[in-house]
Amino acid sequence: MASWTIFGLVLCVLLVNVNSTDLQVGSSVNGELIFMETVKLSSIPLKVRTKNVFYNNGTNPRVIKGIAAIDLDRSKARATITSGGVGSTFANIKLKSERGDGLHYQIQIFA
Numbered sequence: 001m002a003s004w005t006i007f008g009l010v011l012c013v014l015l016v017n018v019n020s021t022d023l024q025v026g027s028s029v030n031g032e033l034i035f036m037e038t039v040k041l042s043s044i045p046l047k048v049r050t051k052n053v054f055y056n057n058g059t060n061p062r063v064i065k066g067i068a069a070i071d072l073d074r075s076k077a078r079a080t081i082t083s084g085g086v087g088s089t090f091a092n093i094k095l096k097s098e099r100g101d102g103l104h105y106q107i108q109i110f111a
């Protein structure tokens with residue numbers, strides 16, 4: 001009985017990992033959080049929701065060390081970096097939902 005419980009737990013962890021669509025590049029260790037934004041778009045039946053999040057700080061440009069985009073809904077959405085990123089002073093992150101789903105992401109940028 002106990003082994004089934006453990007098996008179930010392991011399976012859950014695996015499923016969570018498979019469904020995880022967080023984007024994590026570079027490192028946030030010892031980094032300073034220089035940008036944080038939460039994106040929430042509601043779902044529209046049969047529609048793919050997309051959102052571009054652009055970060056750039058013209059007054060105080062700093063080289064980005066790490067980027068994290070966390071899927072707060074644990075959905076099947078995708079996050080990709082379309083320009084800039086780690087090693088640049090700017091970044092564009094594109095969020096794309098599954099058809100018929102919404103988007104709920106938190107973007108964090110570390111320098």
Ligand SMILES: *[C@@H]1O[C@H](CO)[C@@H](O)[C@H](O)[C@H]1NC(C)=O
Nearest residue numbers: 034035056057058059060061
């Ligand atoms: C740019 O960086 C400065 C210093 O860290 C900060 O005070 C300012 O809010 C930043 N601006 C933007 C648009 O992030």
